[in-house]
Amino acid sequence: MKITLELMKSWNADADGINRFAAHPELEGAEHTHVCSVLEADGASLWSVWVRCNVAQHGSDEDRKALRGDPSSLVRYALAECGSEEDCLALLDDSNVRVRGAAAKR
Numbered sequence: 001m002k003i004t005l006e007l008m009k010s011w012n013a014d015a016d017g018i019n020r021f022a023a024h025p026e027l028e029g030a031e032h033t034h035v036c037s038v039l040e041a042d043g044a045s046l047w048s049v050w051v052r053c054n055v056a057q058h059g060s061d062e063d064r065k066a067l068r069g070d071p072s073s074l075v076r077y078a079l080a081e082c083g084s085e086e087d088c089l090a091l092l093d094d095s096n097v098r099v100r101g102a103a104a105k106r
Contacts, residue, residue, distance in 0.1 A: 001059045003035045003051065004028055011054045020044050032063070053078040061086075077102055 005028060008021055020039060021027060027035050032055050036048040049072050055063050056078040064083045070076055073096040080091045080102035091103035 001032045001055050001063045002029050003032050011058075013050075017047050017050065020047055032059075033066075049074055057082040065090075073099055080106070 003021075005018065005021060008018060013021070020042065021035070024038055024042075027038060032051055036051055039045070039048040039051065052067060052070060052072065052075040056067050056075055059067075061084065064079055064087050067075055067079050068087060068090045070079075073094075076091060076094055076096065076099045079087050080094075080099050083091075085106065088103040088106045091099055094100050094103065
């Protein structure tokens with residue numbers, strides 16, 4: 001999923017998130033995986049998780065499928081809450097009990 005400043009704003013990013021993104025003009029229109037890598041290298045790992053959670057909610061099937069093995073249980077939880085039935089089935093045996101619970105509820 002390509003990330004833009006307008007997309008970040010539509011997801012209600014606060015001033016810190018907008019400023020961190022805007023500090024790297026090369027990120028405008030970049031794939032979310034690249035955006036997250038740059039944010040993490042910049043010391044903004046929570047913003048990287050935030051972007052991935054939004055991709056879990058708004059991304060394509062392919063984007064969401066790539067997040068099923070994300071190292072952050074918050075991202076996998078967002079995927080279990082907002083993803084497809086296929087995403088939930090894939091997360092039923094997740095190592096995190098909350099992720100499994102969210103997947104099982106759907």
